[in-house]
Amino acid sequence: MKRWLSIILFAAVLLVPGFVLPRFDVKAVTASVAVKPEVLFELELGSFNFPISNTLFTSWIVMLMLxxxxxxxxxxxxxxxxxxQNVLEVIIEAIYKLCENTAGAVRAKKFFPVVATIFLFVLVSNWLGLIPGFGPIGIIPVDAKHPAPEGIATFPLSRDLQEFFGPKHADHHEYVLAPFVRSPSTDLNMTIGLALIAMVLTQIFGMQALGVVKYWFARFIMIGxxxxxxxxxxxxxxxFGLFVFGLLDLFVGILEFISEVSKILSFTFRLFGNIFAGEVVLLVMAFLFFAAPFIFYAFELFVGFIQAFVFALLTLIFMTIATTAHGAEEHH
Amino acid sequence: MEALGINTTWLIAQIVNFGLLLFILSRLAYKPVLTALNTRKQKIQESLDYAESVKKQAAEQQKDFDLKLEEARRSAQAAAAVAAQAGEKEREVILAQAREDARKLIDQAKEQIEYERKQMLAELRQEVVQLSLLAAQKAVSQSLDEPAHRRLVTDFLAQTDALSKN
Incomplete structure (x- = not known):
């Protein structure tokens, strides 16, 4: 009985975006493919307006779920x-084993909370954005000059809710659908935030393990x-051979520093690009052929998992490298 | 940056989010689960160790038991052998006794027979003497006196006796 239910649910999940929606001629399910997250409403904290984007809102949902x-x-x-308990234990044990195997038992204790939180947060973020039906539901400002795009079913909001949701500034008036739920991984703020956390913690752990001076002079300022x-x-x-190699070391140190900074960028755009592109692909496929998203859903689920895993694993590896005492020559 | 939707407020908000999540999950999930996993690991190790020790103990007991069994079997065999030996001895004693008894009985019987034969011979001799006396009396009739006569017969009998003994 349960198995049947899950099969039906699965079929429904696949059918809704691919089959049902195009039949109803709802063309503008997600009218905007915008990098910038949409503002849902603004919180007024004294004189400061805190705009709540849908990705931020979804981050909180993700956190709440976790x-x-x-x-x-x-x-x-x-x-x-x-x-x-079993499910959680399996997940945590798997991540912990990974940390132990990569960084050793002592460092695993230190790295594990960061790595596990990154993995869980990114994974749920990625998958939450894939749930069909969330993307098309949102807020869209409509007036006489700018009617709703054809095919979008609109429900008028009460005046209070209009007050609540309406963007406070005129220049934010974009006449695009602002979905309530949008994967945080499709927001660069979140991916940059995570990348910064990962890399800054990596440097801090490295300095803690090797000592501030030794860490900097062994990796970046190699004047030995x-x-x-x-x-x-x-x-x-x-x-004079030493002088030449000294110059070389200096240059290598600069390169090392640049590569460390560039890791932030690669972290940021790897996650963002994969998930954002995945959602765009799903959207495009839904309008191509009703069966197409079937395959791409499975693929995007996989990508969502892999990206979460890669983010966590790379963080773990960078932390391990940063805390390992070594001559800079051995690592390139 | 603005075109990509990056702004400091949201960035800080996301970083704070992550920090908060890290803190809550550490408290709520990682710590208790890792503790539980460790405890379970220890418990399982303990159970395994205990099982191992019990197994070892059982093996030892089995060995002990086997040893004792072997010992008991051996002593039982020895006892049986002793009993068998004793029985044999007893049998021989009894047999010897029986043989002795039989021999004694036969000897007695032989003696008896001998005695009776002698008796009979003596009686027979007396009879023969009487008969001879009577016959000689009749034949000789008064030619010899009584003592001479008796001597004569006795001599004769002695001769026959010596003959029969040879």
Whole structure:
């Protein structure tokens, strides 16, 4: 019985965007393919207006889901796990094992919370955006000059709600549909935020493990060979080979620094690009042929998982590298 | 930046979000679950160790038991052998006794027979003496006196006796 139910649910999930919506001639399901997240409403905090974007709103949903899940799973902990506890334990144990295998038992304790939180947050973010039916429901400002695009079913809001949702500034008036739910991974603010957290924590852990001075001088400011050169110069027997290698080391240190900064960018745009493009692909496919999203849904679920995994794994690896004492020559 | 929708407010909001989530999940999920996993690991290890020790103990007991069984079997065999030996001895004693008894009985019987034969011979001799006396009396009739006569017969009998003994 349960299996049948899940099959039907699955079919419905696949059918709604691919089959049902085009039949109803709802052309502008997600009229906007915008990089910029849409503003749902603004919170007034004194003199400061805090615009709440749909991605921020969805971030909170993701957090709420995770916290509720964690709460449900650990509410009644038992030695013999069952239900949610089992699920959570499997996830956490898998991530912890990964940390242990990569970073060793001691560092795993330190890295694990960050890595696990990144994985869970990104995973739920990615998958939440895939749930059909959320994307097309949102807010769209309509007036006499700008009627709703053809095919969009609109329901007028009460004056209070209009007050609440309406953008406060005229220049924000864009006449696009602002979906309530949009995956946070399609918002660059979130991906940059995560990338910053990952890389800053990486540097901090590295400095904690090796000492601030040693960390910087071993990785970025490599003047060891210069010092040696001047020592030999002081003795009157200068080794000019050391001088050349010193120059090389200096250059390598700069490269290392640039690569460290560029990791933030690659983190940011890898996640954003994959998930954003995935949702666009799904949207396009829905209008091409009703069966097409079937395949792409499976694929995007996979991509969502892989991106979450990659983000977490790379963070883990960078942290491991940063906390490993090494000569810079060994790592390129 | 604005075209990409990047702004400081949202960026900070997202970073705060992550920090908050990290904190809550650490408290609510990671710590209790990892603790539980560790406890379970320890419990399982303990159980395995215990099972191992019980197994070892059982094996030892089995060995002990086997040893004792073997010992008991051996002592039973020894006892049986001793009993068998004793029985054999007893049998021989009884047999010897029986043989002895039989021999004694036969000897007695032989003696008896011998005695009776002698008796009979003596009686027979007396009879023969009487008969001879009577016959000789009749034949000789008064030619010899009584003592001479008796001597004569006795000599004769002695001769026959010596003959029969040879």
């Amino acid at each position: 916290v509720l899940f964690a709460f449900a799973a650990t509410r009644k902990m038992s030695l013999v796990p069952g239900g949610w 060979k210069f010092v040696e050169f001047f020592k030999t110069l002081g003795k009157g027997k200068p080794k």
